[in-house]
Amino acid sequence: MRGFAHHLFHWRLVVTLLLATCAALPARAQLTVEITGAGGQRIPIAIPYLAGEELLPTPISQIVGQDLAKSGIFQLVDVGLLRLPEDQIPDYANLAARGADAVLAGSATVLGAGQYEVRVRVFDTRRQADLGGILYRFTPSQTRATAHRIADFVYEKLTGIPGYFASRLAYVVKQGNRYELRISEADGSNSVPALISQEPIISPTWSPDGTKVAYVSFEAKKPIVYVHELATGQRRVVANFKGSNSAPAFSPDGQSIALALTRDGISQIYLVPVMGGTPVRLSRSHAIDTEPVFSPDGRHIYFTSDRGGSPQIYRMPASGGAAERITFEGEYNVSPDVSSDGKLLTFVTRNQGRYQVALLDLQTRQQLILSDSTRDESPSFAPNGRMIVYASEFGGRGSLFAVSTDGKVRLRLSAEGADVREPAWGPLPR
Incomplete structure (x- = not known):
């Protein structure tokens, strides 16, 4: 059951977490993001109103600004009611005097028939350089998604790293006597239940x-x-074998799912077609093997095993075979x-009695503790690989946290x- 850091090894702790009582969540409650630690040198950026933005269903510049500010590596510079079309050269001296190292310029147009167009361009005010522009066409229902894509564009132009704002989060909320699998935007907004269950x-x-x-x-x-189609709500069983069926992970091509089954006795890693079918056993040990996850190239599977006497991370070929210890x-x-x-x-590593999120550079073998809490679970990378979301406790309840891979930005x-x-961080839309 990938996601609970201590299942199968400390089952009583898992049961405690699963059955913890909490107050009911309002039907429209959203995740709120609080920056608890920002990068040492945040990039000051101005996000003026887009020319013609009043024609849009939702102010895009506001969403872009919120995304960048919540990343912890950008600082918004107030430029008042300035409107700066993308085809206009900025007043570099004035913007630099206000403290802005970069500015986003743009304009919005109504195309008719429920279609809008936004053009944006990023400028470096210090070097007085045009960093590039982009155009998006969208419908009213795609306004927020378009704003997130623009924030990703700005993020990449100024950091050289792809953004993650257009991705989504999946997570589980315990409310009263029921559980909800919820899907939200990366900033926690527009959270909707995909599944509600009493179990x-x-x-x-x-x-x-x-x-x-x-x-x-x-x-x-x-x-x-189960595999759940988010657009239609349809779902199907892909593993209901004798014993426990747990810890699913999609292959990079989306055609298979690795998971942990106890159909042959002790928990082992298997591969099953995404449409369901006969599972193929990949690991063959006399210990507990669980929590598989594919490498991005699909060549290997990383998993948790106590075959060496204590739970550690191992890696084996995606087709099965000999495993090597990683941690x-x-x-x-x-x-x-x-x-x-x-x-x-x-x-998740146990560090002086505390369960904390750790990071291992697989090339240099350097390991870093990223969190400062005590009961962390379920770390999941953002699609750009620079942020990690995880669950922990805050104020006696489960909360989600995010930390940058250098440990400087905390949300x-x-x-x-x-x-x-x-929590599970989803991919960027294709």
Whole structure:
């Protein structure tokens, strides 16, 4: 059951987390983002109103500004009611005097028939350079998604790294006597339930194209793996074998799911077609093997095993075979996830009695503790590999947190009066 850092090894702790009582979450409650730690040198940027922005259903410049500010690496510079079309050369001296190192210029146009067009361009005010522009056409319902894409464009132009604002989060909320699998935008807004159940839902994981989520549901009084089509709400069982069915993970091509089954006795790693079918056993040990996750190139599977006497992260070929141990620091390392470039591994480590999010550089073997809490779970990389979302406790309840891979930027995503756990960061839309 990938997502609970200590399941199968400390089952009583898992049961405690699953059955924790919390107040009901209002039907329209959203995750709120609070910056608890910002980057040492944030990039000061001006986000003026777009020319013609009043024609849009929602102010795009406001959403772009919020995205960049919540990233923890940008600082918004107030430029009042300035409007700056993308085809106009900025007043570089004035913007620089206000403290802005960069500015986003743009304009919005109504095309008719429910269509809009936005053109934006990013300028470096210090070097007085045009960094490039982009055009988006969209419908009213796509306004927020377009704003997130623009924020991603700005992020990449100024950092050289793809943004993540257009991605989505999946997570589980415990409200009263029911569980909700919820899907939200990366900033926590527009959270909607994909599934509501009276029994636990755990281990959500995204398909590579972002159209499906696999998860484990206990609605049949046993753990069963489902694949859920987000657009239609249709779902199907892909693993309901004897014993436990847990810890699903999509292959990079989206055609298969790796998961942990106990059909042959002890928990082992298997591969099953995404449409369901006969599972193929990949791991063959006399220990607990669980929590599989594919490398981005699809060549390997990382997983948790206690075959060496304590839970550690191992790696084996995606077709099965001999496994090599990956983690060596500490006696307890579980719940792996791999960055999109395959260079970084995040997991939960036990550090002086505290369960914390760690990062391992797979090339240099350097390991870094990223969190300062005590009961962290379910670390999941953002699609750009520079942020990690995870669950922990705050004020006696489960909350989501995010931390940058250098540990400098920290965010808390919380819903008032709710117990929130099991986060999974989805891919960027294709």
